[in-house]
Amino acid sequence: MRGLTRDRVVSIALLVPAVVAVAVFVYGMIGWTTWVSFSKANDLSFDMSLNGLANYQSVFGNARFQLDLRNTVVFTLFFVVSSLAIGLLLANLLDRRIRAEAIFRSLFLFPLAISFIVTGVVWKWLLTPTAGINVLLGLPQQSNLWFTDPTVLKIGDSALIGIPIALFSLVIAAVWQMSGFVMALYLAALRGIPEELREAARVDGASELQLFRRIILPLLAPVTVTAIIILGHISLKIYDLQQAMTKQGPGFATDFPASYMWQTAFNDNQFAKGAAVGIVMLVLVATLIVPYLLWNRRQEAAR
Amino acid sequence: MTNGKLRVLAVGAVLTMFTLAACNQGGTATTGPGGTAGPTDAAAACASGTTKIEVQSWWTTGGEATGLQKLFEQFNKDNPTLCAYNAAIAGGAGTAAQGVIKTRTLAGTPPDTFQVHMGHELLDTYVNISAGSVLTALDTSIIDPSKFPAGVVKIISGKDGKPYTVPVNIHRANELWYNKKVFTDNNLQPPASWADFKTVADALKAKNITALAVGDNGIWAWGMVFETILIAELGVDGFNGLWTGTTKWDDPKVTDSLNQLKTVAGYVNSDHNALTWDQANQLVIDGKAGMTIMGDWANGDYVAKKFTDYGWAPAPGNAGIYQALADSFPLPAKAPNPDAVKKLLAFMASAAGQDIFNPYKGSIPARIDAGAPPSGGQQYNDYQKSAMSDWTKDTVVPSMEHGAAAAPAWKSAIEAALTTFATGGDVAATQAALVQAAKDAGF
Numbered sequence: 001m002r003g004l005t006r007d008r009v010v011s012i013a014l015l016v017p018a019v020v021a022v023a024v025f026v027y028g029m030i031g032w033t034t035w036v037s038f039s040k041a042n043d044l045s046f047d048m049s050l051n052g053l054a055n056y057q058s059v060f061g062n063a064r065f066q067l068d069l070r071n072t073v074v075f076t077l078f079f080v081v082s083s084l085a086i087g088l089l090l091a092n093l094l095d096r097r098i099r100a101e102a103i104f105r106s107l108f109l110f111p112l113a114i115s116f117i118v119t120g121v122v123w124k125w126l127l128t129p130t131a132g133i134n135v136l137l138g139l140p141q142q143s144n145l146w147f148t149d150p151t152v153l154k155i156g157d158s159a160l161i162g163i164p165i166a167l168f169s170l171v172i173a174a175v176w177q178m179s180g181f182v183m184a185l186y187l188a189a190l191r192g193i194p195e196e197l198r199e200a201a202r203v204d205g206a207s208e209l210q211l212f213r214r215i216i217l218p219l220l221a222p223v224t225v226t227a228i229i230i231l232g233h234i235s236l237k238i239y240d241l242q243q244a245m246t247k248q249g250p251g252f253a254t255d256f257p258a259s260y261m262w263q264t265a266f267n268d269n270q271f272a273k274g275a276a277v278g279i280v281m282l283v284l285v286a287t288l289i290v291p292y293l294l295w296n297r298r299q300e301a302a303r
Numbered sequence: 304m305t306n307g308k309l310r311v312l313a314v315g316a317v318l319t320m321f322t323l324a325a326c327n328q329g330g331t332a333t334t335g336p337g338g339t340a341g342p343t344d345a346a347a348a349c350a351s352g353t354t355k356i357e358v359q360s361w362w363t364t365g366g367e368a369t370g371l372q373k374l375f376e377q378f379n380k381d382n383p384t385l386c387a388y389n390a391a392i393a394g395g396a397g398t399a400a401q402g403v404i405k406t407r408t409l410a411g412t413p414p415d416t417f418q419v420h421m422g423h424e425l426l427d428t429y430v431n432i433s434a435g436s437v438l439t440a441l442d443t444s445i446i447d448p449s450k451f452p453a454g455v456v457k458i459i460s461g462k463d464g465k466p467y468t469v470p471v472n473i474h475r476a477n478e479l480w481y482n483k484k485v486f487t488d489n490n491l492q493p494p495a496s497w498a499d500f501k502t503v504a505d506a507l508k509a510k511n512i513t514a515l516a517v518g519d520n521g522i523w524a525w526g527m528v529f530e531t532i533l534i535a536e537l538g539v540d541g542f543n544g545l546w547t548g549t550t551k552w553d554d555p556k557v558t559d560s561l562n563q564l565k566t567v568a569g570y571v572n573s574d575h576n577a578l579t580w581d582q583a584n585q586l587v588i589d590g591k592a593g594m595t596i597m598g599d600w601a602n603g604d605y606v607a608k609k610f611t612d613y614g615w616a617p618a619p620g621n622a623g624i625y626q627a628l629a630d631s632f633p634l635p636a637k638a639p640n641p642d643a644v645k646k647l648l649a650f651m652a653s654a655a656g657q658d659i660f661n662p663y664k665g666s667i668p669a670r671i672d673a674g675a676p677p678s679g680g681q682q683y684n685d686y687q688k689s690a691m692s693d694w695t696k697d698t699v700v701p702s703m704e705h706g707a708a709a710a711p712a713w714k715s716a717i718e719a720a721l722t723t724f725a726t727g728g729d730v731a732a733t734q735a736a737l738v739q740a741a742k743d744a745g746f
Binding site for chain 1: 574710
């Protein structure tokens, strides 16, 4: 009867609701969605008999979805890299023991307190070609189309591969919101680096640049990984910002799988195809998160 | 500042982020739980002992909500044992409500009746499905087809020829709105054909005035322009045939329409992608644009903005053709109170009911024998009077963009083709996409 001490009973009783909730509402729903994505449930009859890979074939063959995948890759790349770079820069500037540091810190962190919907609406106003920034800075309206610019910078001959200019408006808004958060992460990590390490490097004759590249950056690596994971999963699932700001954009330049999924499932009644898009998004996020979780576990085991 | 404090800050930042994310989700979730809060309140207004009729709509504010409320008040007064109430779900121009209604229908617990666009959005979602219709066809005790234009009866009827929904109002989609001062200053008349349109547009362009204001942040606004061109090129039978398979999408006249659309795209405001339809309307009000093509809810926008110097005409080449869309209310097979809701639907289909609702909504009655609101109630305005006169003599065609002509998935495919066309401009590829869309839709 070693297993059933009072403590154990209590802890199991406390755990059960959470385990059941996660099992049903996370893994149960993933299982259900997976089934729907292989079914014939493409109208309100909700026929759950299996349909093979037909939904996935249809979705991947869809021109809009192909563009959505392109946009996701481009957006994620620019959003994550810019947020990291700006966040790191801000953190290093603040780490110089400047005056009124607390004020600047709050200023940079403040956009995080706003939802993507608000950010989207405000940046939409700012970047509408006939208003906002163009007027404020006296920029020519016809040549600064921002998110209404249909241009796609082609890479190679494929019609599909390229960088849509309109996406950068979304990147700007998202980076504005999230770089302060990255700054906070980096700043905490920077303050965690013992002063002795820097001193030792300086004594050894390292320049400030060498110090940063060889000592500081490697020590910040775990934070960078964390930031990439958090930013990456936001980026892969982006929906609210795009809905508030640009919708599908010119020629689907700012369309993403989430909005395609929503329209397919809840507007067009193609539930199975919508579920297939959802599963594709899940796989995308999982390829980012799962290695991180494994890496994390190994780190903890090593400790 | 100590490391400890900074760690707290970083953790706090993470927590804030997740809380905010949760709040965001909470925001969108108002479609579900938040939405049900409204109905409960509305239902609470019903006296105890009455049979409550749950009417699920997306009308939460403005003239439309008031109109529905007035209609219910009269119905509840006439039927003291019944109580119809508006279980409204706000958001997304009805998309949020439609999601809830579909979910409830799937679960077998639909409301007594619900708001849905008349036509294929309704028929292809609820009636023409593999497991069989989840709606009950309406008999003549509820709706008398002889009191509605033949075009409307066709739009609301299933493959069995029976009507499945009660259209409570009619909006016109193919209308041209123009700034009178801009037109008189430049000695212009509203264009009667698309050839005229080019002449007028060139004259305006020469004066640095945007010819046609478009706000296609949602592509449907541009789709409506395309539809008016299709109507002008193909005529009534040709246009109707697009949706029944008798007109092929590879028809040369569809090619002409796409070329025409491309021409028109040269005359619209450069920021059309960033604007909504009412922001485009504002360009007309400000005299920065001469015209816009929009449904007749534009009239409500002018009235609300207290702008009077506007004129209206059928879209170029659309004279004598009334492209219609309507909100309608069907009878779910599993409605909890079928007898009560049948009475309500019959009242909604009556001239009396339609004349209470429509003056507030800014639309016109679907019935041809209505047009006399009760004294003391809201009266029809000048635009509505002119629309009612057109309604009784014009030929009715359905609106694709507003759910009457095509199934939702077909509409999405057409919109996708137009979205790409708006930037690439390749006529042949777009027409091929339109042909494929029709094929996928079963035509």
